[in-house]
Amino acid sequence: xxxxxxxxxxxxxxxxxxxxxxxxxxxxxxxxxxxxxxxxxxxxxxxxxxxxxxxxxxxxxxxxxxxxxxxxxxxxxxxxxxxxxxxxxxxxxxxxxxxxxxxxxxxxxxxxxxxxxxxxxxxxxxxxxxxxxxxxxxxxxxxxxxxxxxxxxxxxxxxxxxxxxxxxxxxxxxxxxxxxxxxxxxxxxxxxxxxxxxxxxxxxxxxxxxxxxxxxxxxxxxxxxxxxxxxxxxxxxxxxxxxxxxxxxxxxxxxxxxxxxxxxxxxxxxxxxxxxxxxxxxxxxxxxxxxxxxxxxxxxxxxxxxxxxxxxxxxxxxxxxxxxxxxxxxxxxxxxxxxxxxxxxxxxxxxxxxxxxxxxxxxxxxxxxxxxxxxxxxxx
Amino acid sequence: xxxxxxxxxxxxxxxxxxxxxxxxxxxxxxxxxxxxxxxxxxxxxxxxxxxxxxxxxxxxxxxxxxxxxxxxxxxxxxxxxxxxxxxxxxxxxxxxxxxxxxxxxxxxxxxxxxxxxxxxxxxxxxxxxxxxxxxxxxxxxxxxxxxxxxxxxxxxxxxxxxxxxxxxxxxxxxxxxxxxxxxxxxxxxxxxxxxxxxxxxxxxxxxxxxxxxxxxxxxxxxxxxxxxxxxxxxxxxxxxxxxxxxxxxxxxxxxxxxxxxxxxxxxxxxxxxxxxxxxxxxxxxxxxxxxxxxxxxxxxxxxxxxxxxxxxxxxxxxxxxxxxxxxxxxxxxxxxxxxxxxxxxxxxxxxxxxxxxxxxxxxxxxxxxxxxxxxxxxxx
Numbered sequence: 019x020x021x022x023x024x025x026x027x028x029x030x031x032x033x034x035x036x037x038x039x040x041x042x043x044x045x046x047x048x049x050x051x052x053x054x055x056x057x058x059x060x061x062x063x064x065x066x067x068x069x070x071x072x073x074x075x076x077x078x079x080x081x082x083x084x085x086x087x088x089x090x091x092x093x094x095x096x097x098x099x100x101x102x103x104x105x106x107x108x109x110x111x112x113x114x115x116x117x118x119x120x121x122x123x124x125x126x127x128x129x130x131x132x133x134x135x136x137x138x139x140x141x142x143x144x145x146x147x148x149x150x151x152x153x154x155x156x157x158x159x160x161x162x163x164x165x166x167x168x169x170x171x172x173x174x175x176x177x178x179x180x181x182x183x184x185x186x187x188x189x190x191x192x193x194x195x196x197x198x199x200x201x202x203x204x205x206x207x208x209x210x211x212x213x214x215x216x217x218x219x220x221x222x223x224x225x226x227x228x229x230x231x232x233x234x235x236x237x238x239x240x241x242x243x244x245x246x247x248x249x250x251x252x253x254x255x256x257x258x259x260x261x262x263x264x265x266x267x268x269x270x271x272x273x274x275x276x277x278x279x280x281x282x283x284x285x286x287x288x289x290x291x292x293x294x295x296x297x298x299x300x301x302x303x304x305x306x307x308x309x310x311x312x313x314x315x316x317x318x319x320x321x322x323x324x325x326x327x328x329x330x331x332x333x334x335x336x337x338x339x340x341x342x343x344x345x346x347x348x349x350x351x352x353x354x355x356x357x358x359x360x361x362x363x364x365x366x367x368x369x370x371x372x373x374x375x376x377x378x379x380x381x382x383x384x385x386x387x388x389x390x391x392x393x394x395x396x397x398x
Numbered sequence: 399x400x401x402x403x404x405x406x407x408x409x410x411x412x413x414x415x416x417x418x419x420x421x422x423x424x425x426x427x428x429x430x431x432x433x434x435x436x437x438x439x440x441x442x443x444x445x446x447x448x449x450x451x452x453x454x455x456x457x458x459x460x461x462x463x464x465x466x467x468x469x470x471x472x473x474x475x476x477x478x479x480x481x482x483x484x485x486x487x488x489x490x491x492x493x494x495x496x497x498x499x500x501x502x503x504x505x506x507x508x509x510x511x512x513x514x515x516x517x518x519x520x521x522x523x524x525x526x527x528x529x530x531x532x533x534x535x536x537x538x539x540x541x542x543x544x545x546x547x548x549x550x551x552x553x554x555x556x557x558x559x560x561x562x563x564x565x566x567x568x569x570x571x572x573x574x575x576x577x578x579x580x581x582x583x584x585x586x587x588x589x590x591x592x593x594x595x596x597x598x599x600x601x602x603x604x605x606x607x608x609x610x611x612x613x614x615x616x617x618x619x620x621x622x623x624x625x626x627x628x629x630x631x632x633x634x635x636x637x638x639x640x641x642x643x644x645x646x647x648x649x650x651x652x653x654x655x656x657x658x659x660x661x662x663x664x665x666x667x668x669x670x671x672x673x674x675x676x677x678x679x680x681x682x683x684x685x686x687x688x689x690x691x692x693x694x695x696x697x698x699x700x701x702x703x704x705x706x707x708x709x710x711x712x713x714x715x716x717x718x719x720x721x722x723x724x725x726x727x728x729x730x731x732x733x734x735x736x737x738x739x740x741x742x743x744x745x746x747x748x749x750x751x752x753x754x755x756x757x758x759x760x761x762x763x764x765x766x767x768x769x770x771x772x773x774x775x776x777x778x
Contacts, residue, residue: 024426029639032424040640041417044593046406046716077595078458079635082618109617116617207636213424215457215595215638236616237489237496238462255459256587258595258638259409260420336426 022330025365026338027157027185027311027352029207029214033268036211040264047259053251055266060248062269066187066210066277067202067220069194074244075265076217077258080184080205083217085113086239087180087201091149091225092119093232098149099124099140101132105158105341106182110151117235122147128344129159129313131306134167141175148177149228154186155308158341160350162190162308169197178225184208187218188272189284189310189354200225206261209280209310211268211355216261221245285309287353287362290392294366294385298373303348313340313348320376322346328375333368359393402710405745406718407537407565407691407732409587409594413648416591420644427639433631435646440628442649446567446590446657447582447600449574454624455645456597457638460564460585463597465493466619467560467581471529471605472499473612478529479504479520481512485538485721486562490531497615502527508724509539509693511686514547521555528557529608534566535688538721540730542570542688549577558605564588567598568652569664569690569734580605586641589660589690591648591735596641601625665689667733667742670772674746674765678753683728693720693728700756702726708755713748739773 024031045051056075063073076083088110092098098119100111103126114121124140126132132152141147150172154165165181172179178200186192187202188209194202200222207214221229221241234240243254272280288309292302295314303313316322322339326349329335338350351365366385374380404411425431436455443453456463468490472478478499480491483506494501504520506512512532521527530552534545545561552559558580566572567582568589574582580602587594601609601621614620623634652660668689672682675694683693696702702719706729709715718730731745746765754760 022423022425024424026426026428028636029424029426037421037424040593041421043402044404044409044412044417045402046404046409047594048406048718049710049716078462078618079637081635082458082462085616085618113617116615116620205636207639213420213638213640214427214636215641235496236465236618237493238458238465238616238619240496255461256408256585256594257459258593258641259587260593261595261638330429336429338428 020334022334022336023361023364024336025351025357026336027208027350027354028205030211030352030355031357032211032213033356036264036268039267040260042263045259047253047257052259055263056251059262059266059269062266062273063218063220065273066269067194068192068196069220071194071220071222072245072248074219074221074241074248075253075257075262076219076239076244077215077255078217079214080182080203080217081109082239083203083219084110084182086236086241087203087219088113088119088151089117089235089239090229090241091178091180091201096148097121097146098151099137099147101126101137101150101152101163103130103132103159103161104128104153104156106156106184107153110182129161129304131156131161131163132168133164134171137168138171141171141177149180150177151180153182154192155190155310157185157311158344159304160308160311160313161304161306165199166193166197169199173198178228185310185354188277188280190308191281194220206265209354210265212261212264215258216265284353286392286396287357287359288312290359290362290389291351291353291366293388293392297388298370298380298385310354311350311352313350315348316346317378320373320378322349324376325349325372328372329368333371335365335368337365363389400714402714402716403741403744404716405731405737406716407588407730407734408585410591410732410735411737412591412593413736416644416648419647420640422643425639427633427637432639435643436631439642439646439649442646442653443598443600445653446649447574448572448576449600451574451600451602452625452628454599454601454621454628455633455637455642456599456619456624457595457635458597459594460562460583460597461489462619463583463599464490464562466616466621467583467599468493468499468531469497469615469619470609470621471558471560471581476528477501477524477526478531479517479527481506481517481530481532481543483510483512483539483541484508484533484536486536486564487533490562509541509684511536511541511543512548513544514551517548518551521551521557529560530557531560533562534572535570535690537565537691538724539684540688540691540693541684541686545579546573546577549579553578558608565690565734568657568660570688571661574600586645589734590645592641592644595638596645664733666772666776667737667739668692670739670742670769671731671733671746673772674769677768678750678760678765690734691730691732693730695728696726697758700753700758702729704756705729705752708752709748713751715745715748717745743769
């Protein structure tokens with residue numbers, strides 16, 4: 019009967035009614051029911067990505083849709099710039115390596131977000147670059163890149179911009195058309211409050227022109243096959259029907275509430291968490307912190323593995339540690355989806371108790387009070 | 399409140415308790431909970447495939463795992479023989495085309511299953527062939543290939559055998575190790591009684607040796623990445639946690655009941671359905687009918703689209719039509735998973751009523767009685 023609260027930056031908590039919606043009797047995908055649902059889902063996804071572009075629903079993790087985007091937009095003769103500032107960015111240049119895509123990596127210190135100047139400098143130094151791949155919210159470091167600014171750079175230079183929006187879309191401002199992003203990708207298990215298993219990609223006309231200019235070197239992640247199927251609101255392969263049903267249901271509610279309201283709440287949760295960290299002497303890791311996830315440096319003398327074990331084992335709060343070189347050095351808290359101020363006060367209280375257990379000097383309630391202060395201001 | 403019964407050969411009906419198991423609170427995948435579950439799931443999958451080989455759990459449709467199997471087992475220098483006797487077989491030579499894999503197709507009349515002699519003849523005519531790809535149960539025609547016999551042929555010739563077991567595994571006898579199959583693939587939405595979204599691949603040591611001899615031309619469907627993650631009961635990308643939970647739950651029950659008992663029931667349902675078809679004058683399409691799906695020819699004067707519309711719209715029975723050249727010519731009924739004799743009598747009764755509506759001469763109850771007779775014998 020222990021209550022488990024997920025503060026991991028994906029999977030995140032799924033609302034009970036969304037779970038039950040997906041538990042309704044199974045439906046087949048080649049039916050009027052599914053086609054009507056896919057039609058509605060397409061429109062809802064356009065709202066989510068703030069775009070008029072075609073949105074694809076892919077059965078797989080976010081990686082599958084990003085692989086499809088990259089290989090589709092980088093046929094031979096094109097060159098990609100991969101902004102490399104974290105573990106997920108790393109995955110995208112591995113896709114380039116795997117598919118022998120000509121590319122250059124733009125190394126940026128982990129914890130920093132990419133700025134328009136970083137990208138314009140790299141592009142001006144290598145005029146062959148005509149595709150830029152950037153992670154909007156780098157989940158591994160909790161840093162945000164300036165996608166709006168980078169999109170101005172790529173647009174000016176007539177290059178395509180592909181954005182991994184996996185922990186950005188639905189959590190922080192994403193305005194695909196206003197900014198002129200060419201492909202935005204997200205996954206179901208983040209701000210969309212669904213279990214993992216679906217990925218979504220919004221694809222601009224400019225991106226389609228590039229995709230159509232080459233041959234897709236993958237069958238499963240071939241965006242062209244998805245586009246063709248969408249003509250009849252179908253899917254090239256059997257889609258994850260229950261998850262698509264959950265996505266339609268949850269996006270209706272997201273639209274009812276309004277993205278602006280969700281973005282504002284995400285920001286408030288992030289600000290409160292960072293304020294609590296400061297009050298407890300835990301530094302925010304990222305110099306450009308994103309509002310969907312917070313990474314804090316584990317203070318000296320505190321064992322990160324033990325800390326997370328206490329948080330989960332004794333208090334039921336599942337937070338994330340660091341990945342790669344950051345293993346043992348940071349702890350991460352999600353602010354996406356089905357999580358509110360009071361869950362957040364809970365995780366801060368549990369953090370205080372878990373730090374105390376390791377002999378770290380904590381004024382109990384200090385972090386909670388700092389967070390409450392942010393919430394109080396937010397209520398004004 | 400209309401009761402819908404899925405007789406489509408995937409997605410099939412999902413038991414209510416499996417749906418509710420998957421509706422339990424979300425869990426993260428990098429936890430002791432998930433690792434213990436994945437460990438158990440691996441063992442249960444070995445039982446399902448009747449193998450000691452490593453089993454992979456892939457987030458995607460069956461196509462994703464088949465793509466991974468084919469591209470992994472056919473690095474440059476190898477040549478595949480793709481047995482082509484239906485719509486799904488077609489997809490596997492499209493994978494070969496997409497990835498520029500050297501291959502030959504072995505055309506077999508749709509509705510017929512591949513026999514050992516077909517494969518040995520083709521292999522003897524082209525000694526370069528060292529990989530054979532065959533669909534065990536070709537869902538589009540409801541025909542079964544003799545995988546046990548074909549495996550003898552490939553083993554003798556020291557070739558790899560990759561089998562699409564998507565509507566075979568868990569429904570009809572599949573004995574990976576006894577037969578010496580190298581890769582067997584299945585999907586969640588068939589005999590496993592789960593929603594679509596997961597694929598499973600059992601991979602022999604011989605297949606791993608081939609995979610390790612080359613470079614994987616895909617990141618998302620890279621079997622090596624899955625193998626590496628399995629060392630720690632993890633997944634290379636965020637897995638479809640809820641579906642994996644459902645898979646573990648349902649496979650426990652499948653193992654409790656025993657595969658032999660399930661195979662026998664599937665056969666009984668297929669025999670009863672074919673007997674009903676005969677009694678009603680509807681010919682079985684396949685000359686080598688499989689027991690997991692039955693395809694019947696639509697009799698002259700009956701409109702297939704209208705027939706299925708009546709079955710679904712008035713009676714709630716969702717059956718499948720034909721694909722490709724078989725559109726409008728056949729109707730298909732699943733015998734996989736959560737479906738029993740009484741559901742099957744129901745679909746036959748609905749078929750009789752729907753045929754009658756189109757003026758087809760039906761002795762009401764004739765098909766039902768023929769099926770009941772098979773069930774009565776099966777009870778002895």
